[in-house]
Amino acid sequence: xxxxxIDTSGYANAVGVIDDNQVLADFTFEARNDSLEKIVAxxxxxxxxxxxxxxxxxxxxxxLGPGSWTGIKVGVTVGKILAFSTNKPVSGVPTxxxxxxxxRNMPGLxxxxxxxxxxxxxxxxxxxxxxxxxxxAGEYYVxxxxxxAEMIKEPTVFIGAEAxxxxxxxxxxxxxxxxxxxxxxxxxxSVVALLAATCLERGENDDVLSLAPLYLKESTAKAxxxxxxxxxxAKG
Amino acid sequence: MFVLGIETSCDxxxxxxxxxxxxxxxxxxxxxxxxxQKFGGVxxxxxxxxxxxxxxxxxxxALDSAGKTLADVEAIAVTSKQGLxxxxxxxxxxxxxxxxxxxxxxxxxxxxxxxxxxxxxxNPQIPMPHICLTVSxxxxxxxxxxxxxxxxxxxxxxxxxxxxxxxxxxxxxDLGFPGGPVIDKLAVRGNRKAFNFPRPLLKAKTLDxxxxxxxxxxxxxxxxxxxxxxxxxxxxxAASFQEAIVDVLVSKTLHAVxxxxxxxxxxxxxxxxxxxxxxxxxxxxxxxxxxVFFPELSLCTDNAAMIAAAGYxxxxxxxADDLNLNVIPNVPLEVQGGS
Ligand SMILES: [Zn+2]
Numbered sequence: 001x002x003x004x005x006i007d008t009s010g011y012a013n014a015v016g017v018i019d020d021n022q023v024l025a026d027f028t029f030e031a032r033n034d035s036l037e038k039i040v041a042x043x044x045x046x047x048x049x050x051x052x053x054x055x056x057x058x059x060x061x062x063x064l065g066p067g068s069w070t071g072i073k074v075g076v077t078v079g080k081i082l083a084f085s086t087n088k089p090v091s092g093v094p095t096x097x098x099x100x101x102x103x104r105n106m107p108g109l110x111x112x113x114x115x116x117x118x119x120x121x122x123x124x125x126x127x128x129x130x131x132x133x134x135x136x137a138g139e140y141y142v143x144x145x146x147x148x149a150e151m152i153k154e155p156t157v158f159i160g161a162e163a164x165x166x167x168x169x170x171x172x173x174x175x176x177x178x179x180x181x182x183x184x185x186x187x188x189x190s191v192v193a194l195l196a197a198t199c200l201e202r203g204e205n206d207d208v209l210s211l212a213p214l215y216l217k218e219s220t221a222k223a224x225x226x227x228x229x230x231x232x233x234a235k236g
Numbered sequence: 237m238f239v240l241g242i243e244t245s246c247d248x249x250x251x252x253x254x255x256x257x258x259x260x261x262x263x264x265x266x267x268x269x270x271x272x273q274k275f276g277g278v279x280x281x282x283x284x285x286x287x288x289x290x291x292x293x294x295x296x297x298a299l300d301s302a303g304k305t306l307a308d309v310e311a312i313a314v315t316s317k318q319g320l321x322x323x324x325x326x327x328x329x330x331x332x333x334x335x336x337x338x339x340x341x342x343x344x345x346x347x348x349x350x351x352x353x354x355x356x357x358x359n360p361q362i363p364m365p366h367i368c369l370t371v372s373x374x375x376x377x378x379x380x381x382x383x384x385x386x387x388x389x390x391x392x393x394x395x396x397x398x399x400x401x402x403x404x405x406x407x408x409x410d411l412g413f414p415g416g417p418v419i420d421k422l423a424v425r426g427n428r429k430a431f432n433f434p435r436p437l438l439k440a441k442t443l444d445x446x447x448x449x450x451x452x453x454x455x456x457x458x459x460x461x462x463x464x465x466x467x468x469x470x471x472x473x474a475a476s477f478q479e480a481i482v483d484v485l486v487s488k489t490l491h492a493v494x495x496x497x498x499x500x501x502x503x504x505x506x507x508x509x510x511x512x513x514x515x516x517x518x519x520x521x522x523x524x525x526x527x528v529f530f531p532e533l534s535l536c537t538d539n540a541a542m543i544a545a546a547g548y549x550x551x552x553x554x555x556a557d558d559l560n561l562n563v564i565p566n567v568p569l570e571v572q573g574g575s
Binding site: 038069073074076081209215 | 281284285287288289291292293295296306321322325326328329330332333334335336337338559560561562563
């Protein structure tokens, strides 16, 4: 199955194309300030590198975050619209899971960490590997690095753009055990595509109308909002 | 030519299908009124999140109700300028992806240019050049419309937008949100001359507006009455306040008409639905022999049909954009053909 994967939740536009288990193209474009501006051009470039056109794509994978609120809105919207306009299925993949998968060959517990952008807050989760796949153990974590350190009870590999720095802090908090490792990495489009393909092949599509980013940290006002009701009015 | 318009600059997720910039086949708006009433105003991040959730849904609604499919769409127009950045980017991300996927032209539209075209849709007979007063909760501007896509900004508000003044006063008086319609309704039963509220900048030469002094005067008058233990003539306050705003808007627009020697006025934006504003404009213009035009009510507030119409006109003038289109949250409507 030919799947296009995109993730714009961080400071990069990650775009990849796979065909079954084969990676046809996988690029990461620096996009600190121009994620929206470049995303379509980036996708076009990657498709050309893969020797495909958009019509050849059989499904879409989109990184849901957490990460930059602005970034994820771009990626999720683009993924939804491409799926809608080509009438192909879409699957949303939590970006923490993408990172965890990229560390799947490491022994021990896997802990992807994403900087929440403001202050000391981080997003994290724990994953275990089994038969080459990863599955989340426990809830998503939103908080500071000290709080995360307190949760470490066994050998753990941290993965993320600032994993080295975080693992040093965790080592300090733990009194430097040898069981903490760090991999500096960012989410890859091909991995988003791969994880999405697994779901799509099982028929586990997301609803293209309602698929939404994974923000984790609520905006202040949002804390007051429960689930709102939809109202679409015909005007004309 | 079928143009799909997309508008997400503030708190309405909107999509519309318009033929040749003239015929509105569908005009769908997913309103976030429930959130507005909850917070008493727009919370940008919440509005942007709602856009992300609703955008595909609203586009589908616009197509379905027009009896069309994406294959029928021949161009995409989207609000890319003027608005909340997080909100604008959802619409632009959607529009770019559609343009790429369907291989059809993409046109970025300035939100204010959209409002100008709302009146073009309802009243294609508006003569050129004319003066356009565009007035809503987000803006109050006088624009000299020389021709399609050729504008000159003559004046705008120095502080609150007129619709914003309505909202703030309604909030202060605990009347609900949005303020325009509730005050409009309440004012019908009030005495417009009960309070002589200030008309800021009315006598000044400038075509700029200012409403914050008026807002303060209304609040002070209210507090003064309370302090004296008097009864509260809410209807009179609403009517007198509305009269002051209407007076300023109509007078300034007529100044602009005289300055530019045009024979027609177009009034657009959410506040153009105000009944007293329409009444005074019609009466004054009748006396002065000037034509005055208002959009139909469904095109007064933010909508995507007006964006589709503006996009069509820009496309006809060769002003399409490429796939690197980005959002610009704050940029004036440019002079003489730019945008
Ligand atoms: Zn508007």
